[in-house]
Amino acid sequence: MRTELPETCMTTLQETGELIILRRGETGYYHSEWNTDDAAYNRHIADDHNRARGLTPAQVEAMRVGSMFGFAVPGADPQMYLDAAEQERKYRVQGHIRDTVISLYHPITCDLHEYKVVGKTETYLEPIALPEPMMGEESGITLFAEMVGGEPLIPVVAKQSENKSYTLKLAEGCFSNFREINQGYLILAKVRVGTKEFVLAENQSAPSRYVTWARTPANDGDREPKYYHGHYSSDRDAAVRDFCDRAREQHEYEVQVHHAIPHRKNDRER
Numbered sequence: 208m209r210t211e212l213p214e215t216c217m218t219t220l221q222e223t224g225e226l227i228i229l230r231r232g233e234t235g236y237y238h239s240e241w242n243t244d245d246a247a248y249n250r251h252i253a254d255d256h257n258r259a260r261g262l263t264p265a266q267v268e269a270m271r272v273g274s275m276f277g278f279a280v281p282g283a284d285p286q287m288y289l290d291a292a293e294q295e296r297k298y299r300v301q302g303h304i305r306d307t308v309i310s311l312y313h314p315i316t317c318d319l320h321e322y323k324v325v326g327k328t329e330t331y332l333e334p335i336a337l338p339e340p341m342m343g344e345e346s347g348i349t350l351f352a353e354m355v356g357g358e359p360l361i362p363v364v365a366k367q368s369e370n371k372s373y374t375l376k377l378a379e380g381c382f383s384n385f386r387e388i389n390q391g392y393l394i395l396a397k398v399r400v401g402t403k404e405f406v407l408a409e410n411q412s413a414p415s416r417y418v419t420w421a422r423t424p425a426n427d428g429d430r431e432p433k434y435y436h437g438h439y440s441s442d443r444d445a446a447v448r449d450f451c452d453r454a455r456e457q458h459e460y461e462v463q464v465h466h467a468i469p470h471r472k473n474d475r476e477r
Contacts, residue, residue: 208351209263209362209380210285210399212278216262216270217253224249229270232278261379263362264325265289286399289355290462292322292329300365302373306340307382308347313338315375319365322355331360332375334396334407335447341377342395342447344409348382352398352454357462359398359454389434392418398454399424401461406434407450415439417446419453 212231217239219226224246227236241252257267265288273283281287297320303312317336322329334342334352342350352359362378387394392408404422420434427433438453440446 208397208399209261209266209378210289210351210353211266212269212273212283212285213260213262213266216260216267217256218267218271219246219249219253226252229274231270231273234274234277236274258379261381263329263380264327268325286354286401288325289353290357292324292356294356295321295323295328297321300367300373300375302368302375304338304341304363304375304377307377311340312374313340319363319373320355320358320360324355329355329362330365331355331362334359334361334451335444337361339443342407344393344395344411346395347386348384349386349394350377350396351381351383352396353381354398354400354454354458357455357458359451387432389420389432396450398450400454400457403457405450405453405457407446414441416441417443419446419450421453 215228215230217226217228220236226239226242226249228239229236243249243252263285265285268288269283269285272280276282297318299316300319301316302314304315305312315336315338317332320331320333322331331353334350337350340346350361352361362381363375364378366374368374389408391413392410394406394408396407398405402423402425404424406420406422408418408420409416410418417440419438421436422432422434424432438446438449440449
């Protein structure tokens with residue numbers, strides 16, 4: 208997932224511009240054999256390499272902070288930068304979105320959300336905007352939504368043509384070809400929110416075709432994922448909205464708990 212730390216990434220040293228490699232869980236850095244004497248070109252190499260691997264600015268910044276201060280600090284969590292992201296604009300578009308499995312484009316009308324994440328613009332759309340072939344049993348993929356500014360969103364790449372129409376495609380790293388089945392339901396989408404994970408699933412032969420579940424990954428250990436508190440529905444749009452609402456509510460709860468802890472500590476100190 209794009210909200211997790213990658214095994215490695217590339218960046219440059221702020222002082223010298225040298226091209227370096229960072230490894231998850233390790234402080235310090237490794238010299239890159241691709242390093243040049245041109246700091247700007249090194250930056251270009253790092254950006255291209257990270258982009259090709261589907262790494263986000265939040266992941267790279269979290270790796271950079273972790274390599275300097277240790278991976279237990281808050282700044283070594285990519286989610287911190289998504290929570291702090293600032294929305295630049297929201298605008299309505301019409302066009303097509305590219306299927307990830309077959310050479311097909313599906314019509315789409317949606318709002319695009321542009322956020323500034325660690326100084327770079329990232330583009331997202333709401334899960335409800337995705338056509339069923341892109342988020343359904345026949346899609347061939349599992350989608351990973353991200354919590355950006357407290358909202359569950361799907362990262363996309365958007366290009367506008369001369370006739371003002373947009374062509375969209377899912378960003379690298381926000382989907383997987385691995386399909387997971389739970390209680391006969393195929394999981395279509397996931398989103399991680401602090402200590403919880405929420406999923407949207409579908410079973411075309413079930414009386415209630417859709418369900419959303421919660422999960423606490425820390426409680427699973429080495430066992431199979433355990434999902435609970437199912438909300439069942441026969442309406443796709445209602446299920447997608449429930450998936451998003453549960454993520455928002457959990458995010459609000461996590462923020463409240465996070466801000467409450469320092470106050471309790473200060474009370475004890477007084």
